[in-house]
Amino acid sequence: MTSRRPPSPPHPAGQLYIGLMSGTSLDGVDGVLGSFSDDPGKPVQTLAHAHIPFTQTLRRDLMALQTPGANEIDREAQLANVLAERYAECVSGLLDKAGVVAGRVQAVGVHGQTIRHRPELGYTRQTNNPSLLAELCGIDVVADFRSRDIAAGGQGAPLVPAFHQAVFGSDRDCRVVANIGGIANITVLTPDAADASGHTIGYDTGPGNVLMDLWIGRHRNQAYDAGGAWAASGTLIPDLLERLSSEPYFAKAPPKSTGRDLFHEDWLCGHLAGAAGLRPEDVQRTLCELTASSLASAIRRSAPEARAVFICGGGAFNDFLMQRIQGALDDAGMRVTVSTTGSLGMAPDCVESLAFAWLARQFIERRPGNLPAVTGAQGSRVLGALYPA
Template sequence: MPNTTPPQHLYIGLMSGTSLDGVDGAIASFDPGPGVAVRTLGTSYIPFPSGLRDDLLALQSSGENEIHRESLAANALAGFYADCVTKLLETSLLPSSAIKAIAVHGQTIRHRPELGYTRQTGNPALLAELTGIDVIADFRSRDIAAGGQGAPLVPAFHQAAFGNKDESRVVANIGGIGNISILSNDDDVIGFDTGPGNVLMDAWICRHQDKAYDSDGAWARSGQVLPELLQLLCAEPYLDLPPPKSTGRDLFNIDWLMSRLVRFGSANAADVQATLTAFTATTLADAIHRHAPQARAIYVCGGGAFNSHLMQQIAAALHARGNAAVVESTERLGVSPNHVEALAFAWLAHRFISRLPGNLPAVTGARGPRILGALYPAA
């Protein structure tokens, strides 16, 4: 039998992140209250074919005919987003009429808040046409217009879904880029991008083994950390900037890495992978140590949560700084780590429809709370 939950309470969140692996989708409802109760009705995942991934990756830097290439990629993305929606509805036994709105983040191809812009491609108008459901997109630009970074946006959802009056905790999202939400038990929230998540590890293994990612950190585990290289990577000025701050592939990319490997030309490739893993762990641990030394629980989401070697490295880096916090995935809080971001954007759609702000000015640096998103009606 089809699900009979009132349609006005159901939202779809779609997220394709910096790792460029595919689209995660989730259907959810949100019960109002001081702490939001999230009910997940279905999830799905659609992987990107290598051609689309290559096209999106190429758009990270300027090139010939890029407006045309972006437009074609945006149309292709809309088709994959629509496929993800279809899969969600089929597996959840829900009609499209049950969904109040789809929230789609789009694929970030440029993020330059210091210049007043960010660019997420995806053609939400086409997605509305393909699905027959209202679409809400363009969540970041309103915050940037108000003087903010436009990112990270997920700390507001982390606070609503995972905040706890009895415990100061950190939610660490490790996608292509790493970011943390520091949730104190007095409702104050600090959040920012800590540096690279999986982006450099993925780029390095792709170059040497033609793999999209280092499964469970197996290749990194086979190598040895190069202390001098790790020290050089950690000298990146971004890492010492105070929050609010955000970053992306505009900074942390293969060219950035290769420029720092010049003096390590004879380094073993597995040792470089081990060092890149340690770099992600170190930047996260440093950020937590500086801004949340009181935290005793670190909950990790995103693809990095499935890399047991990385998780061990994070715990070791924290312990080396005198923090005995337990490091585990958001599964312990009842949400699979690969569904958190899709649920976050479904929640942002719920906030938009309710005419409630979706940003946290203390996190993004915006001049005040703002309603985020732009509506593309289905009809």
């Protein structure tokens, strides 16, 4: 599945890496081909972006792996092969779009599909078959980025703050980068963070789109709430928001990370128990507010001096959620502007994939990929494992 198209006119100088990401939302594979350099003025340029959606069957089968079930080993192994084929399709699409042959790419960094994240038990599990991916695309593959950080006593997540620090840090002001996928996380970048990694704060704040996607899927058979229109049509349920916000995770001090292991359907249904007669759109409105308020609360606690918040991930395209984040920060008395990473020159749907391309480069050059102050690891570690082409 490699591209044999001759290269188009010269691309920007730099090393070429591909990053692949399939996240908690289970909507498909996002891939980016990036050109990396050590120029602090422009460390990365996006050459191509591609998205390969999951079929309903694949999404259903991956969702089923999120909880224990029969014949898990066989089911996971077969799904890993299917995922590798989707990843290879995405790689091929990127090469074709950019007019680049596989031999020009240093490596593919692939996160895999998280089905368990239990750092408190000493493990994390991302379904993947990087050997098959290397065979299919003819490019070295770097995978399994989280395990080494967990082995060093860390959470193994979030990993994107190290990338945020490398490309979004400012020597003039404190800024926050918020990645809103299925789960939301923040990176607080202080002016001295570029030279002192200990000053970078990052952690998962709680649910991003995961509960909203679950709820609209159940009631309207839609994968996500486009633009937040359905949530905007509802009315906030204050009592429900209070119950949801009482989850101990929100008050837990970082380092911390979370996922579907906590914020899942049974968790939501437990808080809805005994609350008969609620309109579904009002619940959706309240779930949107939970994401916005938990994110704003984390920013207020960890970055009270911040003056700008930059959103990336799928949540950046939810107009109503973006409004509610701004509103929650305003209500907290913070004078801060909310925009997407597009205002920093990087499309919000490319950031996380580029982070795994960057992590692959860190591995190939034997540079650390984690921030111990973020993950809680005992020290800096080179993350990942190599699967040669």
